[in-house]
Amino acid sequence: MKTTFREAMRAAMRDAMQRDERVFLMGEDVGRYGGGFAVSLGLLEEFGPQRVRDTPLSEAGFVGAGIGAALGGMRPIVEVMTVNFSLLALDQIVNNAATLLHMSGGQFNVPLVVRMTTGGGRQLAAQHSHSLEGWLAHIPGLRILAPATLEDARGMLWTALEDPDPVLIFEHGSLYNVAGELADDAGPVDIDRAAVRRAGADVSIITYGGTLPMVLAAADSLSAEGIDAEVIDLRTLRPLDDDAILATVAKTHRAVVVDEGWRSGSLSAEVSARITESAFYELDAPVARVCSEEVPVPYAKHLEEAALPSVARVISAARATVGQVEAVAGHA
Amino acid sequence: MKTTFREAMRAAMRDAMQRDERVFLMGEDVGRYGGGFAVSLGLLEEFGPQRVRDTPLSEAGFVGAGIGAALGGMRPIVEVMTVNFSLLALDQIVNNAATLLHMSGGQFNVPLVVRMTTGGGRQLAAQHSHSLEGWLAHIPGLRILAPATLEDARGMLWTALEDPDPVLIFEHGSLYNVAGELADDAGPVDIDRAAVRRAGADVSIITYGGTLPMVLAAADSLSAEGIDAEVIDLRTLRPLDDDAILATVAKTHRAVVVDEGWRSGSLSAEVSARITESAFYELDAPVARVCSEEVPVPYAKHLEEAALPSVARVISAARATVGQVEAVAGHA
């Protein structure tokens, strides 16, 4: 069936609410407005205002209420319109959702799913273009997901709702309109493993979420010039799938990590550090990173494009990494 | 003169308020209570309630008010009692303090200093033991400092106040009682460069803030077994002093990075990734990390100790790193 990322997310929510009476959706403008990004359009009409709850502008309040409702036996899906506003709810996420199970010695689990849009690229400027999923991936007690394909948009939510612990789903704003084919019986998918989105032999390009389409485009171009890139979609940012990362590096011996966070302290840094720690002697070249420039994301189109990762930057990083291999080979 | 880290911080604040009428201190309990960690004890009496302002429990409100006061020509020092509560103020720090200069095309700088206590180690459990300075070090527009010595406790504040842009100072709670000698004329210090706290030839141990004493102790022990460690104190976590990091790696060819953040997404990951990127061919062994275990920090002493970095863990990481060098040498 032909669908879009947005529709796949919506189908996942509808499915979840049909499967389980305890599932409900809450957030700013998820109901009457139809969702800030129209993901929940039509759900209010289908499930009513009890299960599709418009909230006031109170990110800490309603995320915290989601935690409480989860403690109380519900299975809330809390939509924080964008990651930018989630800064207002981080106390609840980090100090409560992530810690309650542990602080209570295993007594109180928090079966909560928080969804939010992340990323830049739509000229929304500095306060509306953050990519902070890497921050949350630092926090023990949370599971962090980043769907990048229609299958994952459709399938990750239910698996997340079955997780007894809090799961955050980051949806890159540029993906909602991505259209394509999805199997009619598409359903829940695993949320434990990274995926090889393109097999290749020369260099591993490791990414997730919004930058996956860009990386796949770069891989196509690279193949035209004889560089065969393997593309890994991390899918789950916490816990990272070390096996998949190490397997691809063991195969290609070269890695480029791509994410939209600012380079310093990016999730790519963690992936790079892990590769160094566990596969140093496999490496034929230093692990490279393609991230955002260290500037608040500017409004002007040309500046924004220059600030964010791009196909061109991925290609040149991959080329340089492959080039360096030869330098080393020559030097060895 | 004999002094403590706490007194040196206090002397720095007194000095700043004497130097510049525009400097004032604001935060929860900085006045009548004398500061949550007694850092500001006596300042209310000396400078009066206008310049030493007790605030209500409103982290977003008073941090934001600090930003506004800075825009209005003041030089506020805002004390957020601990990093744990700063989660409530992150919207103001990330969306305003860090972005205003850039969003306004260079018109509005924010000469604000925010001080906060960070770290664990005092059995305060999961909600009171965060080490989130690595998070903030991800944000362009901010400068992040971590004093670890009496000189820096005394000297970083004034330099930070002279910076036209926002500076965050993270003070590890375990350092306040550290006592030692400080020159009578100790004053402002640079906030651009890392420091070599111990010269050594065999392995570089790179750290900052609360873990510096532990790393120095580890270096002492290591030297007894014939491993000569160089200890680097990063001091400034954003921007990182790449030159210093690369210089030490060029010298020892082996590095262990130590910080108290959880390992995944730690600041150590960034340091490791940078070393890989810029000094890969200098390395004789993979960069190692010693960070906190991936658990919310537990209350019980033995569990907390096991969760946080320790002298023993630093020693064994350094040993392993040096050991691996030989393995490589043998294999080459």
Added chain:
Amino acid sequence: MTPPMTAEERAALITARPDQARELLRQMLRVRRLEERCVELYSASKIRGFLHVYIGEEAVAAGVMSALRPDDAVVATYREHGHALLRGVPATAIMAEMFGHAEGCCRGRGGSMHLFDADTRFYGGNAIVAGGLPLAVGLALADRMQGRDRVTACFFGEGAMAEGEFHESLNLAALWDLPVLFCCENNLYAMGTALERSESQTDLALKAASYEVASWAVDGMDVLAVEESARRAVEAVRSGGGPHFLEFRTYRFRAHSMFDPERYREKAEVEHWMERDPIASLRGELEASGLLDADGWASITRDVDAEVDAAVEFAESGTLEPLADLARHVHSERSTA
């Protein structure tokens, strides 16, 4: 809310100060025409990102700005083209900013939601709902500590009042007796969320009063009422009366942003409010009182259109910030001192 004036009282007021009334009309029209053009330019893809227009609410910014002094400060939201313009930011610089050009008031880095201007003490342009309120408190604190009799006017929507940052800011301002004028633009909706689904207490002035802040509700479709209430409140704030809160009851005629299908309100409701269009109303009253004739109106619209045309032309001919400057203004360019 002070009871609305009778038609006779209004006519008398207008007759007493016709210049002021005509000036307020002109100011509102400047905003209206500028924004109508913005909408066209958005459709033509000249302006991108999010665009939130103020059409219908112009009386609020026009009335409040006319009560401020040049050395006062203004903090606004993402719906701030009108505030910037009426505060004195040149239309050229505003339009160029929305084009993402180097000649824009923020060199193209801010865009529609982030207009800033140091000359007029216009502190943005904030895209985080309620995010500007603590800044306003701090600006006022700085004035207070430095003994300056300046006022900081802070605009926000009624939706912002549910946020914790609103609460903390009102409390701080009241506790410390700071010279802030809180201007709530109650247009009844926060995106698609109606006031009664967002606030348990829908009497917003009463709500603000619970912080011990002097508060009034004002007809925000009546620019004269806005001007009068703002002038009084500004005087009170300036003379040490502590923070004041004005709830302006208004309405946005257009969608929340360019992406809003407006599924959450009835056409009839919109039409009802459009009958109270602040520009048409005042124009009608001036004409009825014989204080504005066809020539007068034509001259106002001519001037306004010329300003808008010039702004668009200026923006069209603007340049792009060099890519080499991407990383500029992340940190201040430090003096060598």
Added chain:
Amino acid sequence: MTPPMTAEERAALITARPDQARELLRQMLRVRRLEERCVELYSASKIRGFLHVYIGEEAVAAGVMSALRPDDAVVATYREHGHALLRGVPATAIMAEMFGHAEGCCRGRGGSMHLFDADTRFYGGNAIVAGGLPLAVGLALADRMQGRDRVTACFFGEGAMAEGEFHESLNLAALWDLPVLFCCENNLYAMGTALERSESQTDLALKAASYEVASWAVDGMDVLAVEESARRAVEAVRSGGGPHFLEFRTYRFRAHSMFDPERYREKAEVEHWMERDPIASLRGELEASGLLDADGWASITRDVDAEVDAAVEFAESGTLEPLADLARHVHSERSTA
């Protein structure tokens, strides 16, 4: 605040229900003695971290807890030993928790500030001021959505009322008509910050009422007044009356925590409040009414001391969680399903 009862009215009340009065006395004493022992154990380094005692405020927890049903929920703060104990968490498990032992109610992971207990629906133990309020709202929402007539009682200090999370929680609870009983323990200080330096509106019940939440101020040193107000409020909440707010006017006799030199308040003020010690007062009244004699008191104290002794003994003989289990309870141990 409802006017205090006359001595005669009180005597009549006590005489009417002497068992209840004696039981409340006993409950308050359980908290007092347990915490006095905690302070000693802190000095002896058996308990570490932060320790905040409730001494002086026992009437609040005793009165409110006695009004709740076992299936209701409780959310508290870092000053929660008393709440946990009176909610039914065994003293043994509480004390072992503070010792950091595996036999503690949180297996030693939580400590003094984080007591939790699933059996009694005691949801902590929250060390972030106001951090528990949204949780209480959510617990109540779950009950509401599942059609259960349960109440969630949420305790917090007056200092928490300045936080944005307070504001957002009150609004949500009122807007959605949720069964939360907000219990503000107004002990006049937040660490060293007096109420009038923390809230522009010092009438806290009035403040809460501005959210359209039914609100009363209650003498928090009078356990009978607390019990009565709580019982009425719980009934109202349970029967669909929406959230209620009770301000309990009380005082902490001890320092904020073990690290507080108490520079911010006068000894005389502390002494003044200590004259209203809720335990001494009720004991005195019972004795004056002839409803408690020396034997009766001795028997109460003997039972209480035995309970506390047993708790300490239990804690002393506790074990350490194996280091191998460090990473347990970060994630749930999933069933194989």
